[in-house]
Amino acid sequence: MRVTIFGTGYVGLVTGTCLADVGHDVICVDIDQAKVDGLNRGVIPIYEPGLEPMVKANHAAGRLRFTTDAEVAVAHGDVVFIAVGTPPDEDGSADLKYVLAVARTIGRHLERQVVVVNKSTVPVGTADKVRATIAAELASRGAEFGFEVASNPEFLKEGDAVNDCMRPDRIVIGASSATAVDKLKRLYAPFNRNHERIVVMDVRSAELTKYAANAMLATKISFMNEIANIAEKVGADVEMVRQGIGSDPRIGWHFIYPGAGYGGSCFPKDVQALAKTAQQYGYDAQLLGAVESVNDRQKEHLFELIGRHYGVASHDGALAGKTFAVWGLAFKPNTDDMREASSRRLLQLLWDAGAKVRAYDPEATEEAQRIFGERDDLVLCDSARATLADADALVVVTEWKQFRSPDFQRLSQSLADRVIFDGRNLYHPDEVEAAGLAYYGIGRGR
């Protein structure tokens, strides 16, 4: 099938590449000329395992093309995806300016019947707005073409996006006509093998499904962080509690890892946006507010542990003279993305307290450089070991695999204050303490 995708961010680029990989003829369109030029030369703007060779192979095979020419792109697709960003507005609701700009562009160039599909995470009711926007553009030039706006939310995880896209656990299609459902079913047939993964529903339910999925996952994390904080107070170990509850299939093992708080471009924004939507419809979504505020507090928790160890309460200059080795800056492993990352809050709190930071991340160094710029109190190192030079303490913020089994004896010799703050509970406290280091984890009663 012929497919057009507006937006070459995470969602658009991964979706376009995967659709091309199963044989569809895909054009990705973006307003960013430099990005499009780069993609045509094989330069991938994001770090995503497995994506680069797939883009190059499908581009070389002519099934995946990149352009800034919206007219050509709209003329191409039987299915036209909108996969542009929906950043949070000042009040937390999703800003639809990019989505609606694409809708106007589609309306301006549409010359035949198509199915327009929202893949961006958009509030309930957006498909109606997109439909109205396209219809207004068509009307303004006296054109009349049958088109439908469907919702097909994306559930990919950064760092595992290609796999999620190629082997989806479900494909949600929200559409109101049999024609649109049929088209999308044909489009996704190559991904729908062995057992049925397609769930067909009305458009509003599909739009809400996306938010419900992310809000549920964020709720699990905040819940566990809350239990961790209680565990810390009562002298229990949340890691034991986690193992004690995860085996109940109604609870499950996934997404019950306590830590330094969730980040990324999705959970924080989507929890807020869903609460905002509820509010706009006159409903006070109390649980969602709590999920968000627990997470916000959790991002400061590592710093509180540091303050507890050093016996300092105030932020102002309390840690002057101290240097912290920080392992991990990305919001999670296998990405260079630092949006809403817990590391950002931690670094700011350390700096406010007068401390210096030597940080290492396997992928996010460039991004950190861009965000923080040059500063006297930050050294971005090119290895985990390099962060230890002159460091007093180690803080682990992101659970990259390579941080899992450090040489604790060496750490004990390198870190002047002989202390590790483990923001992702990667280590066994006994093992760390056996090397003569003090250990602080999340919710571990010490």
Ligand code: UGA
């Ligand atoms: C999330 C969802 O997992 C995807 O299903 C969804 O499609 C995507 O948002 C989206 O809306 O586009 P992503 O933001 O890439 O994906 O990241 P996750 O892997 O879900 O991690 C989010 C954060 O939660 C990370 O900061 C991670 O460290 C934290 N986390 C995760 C925990 O603190 N504990 C856990 O048990 C799991």
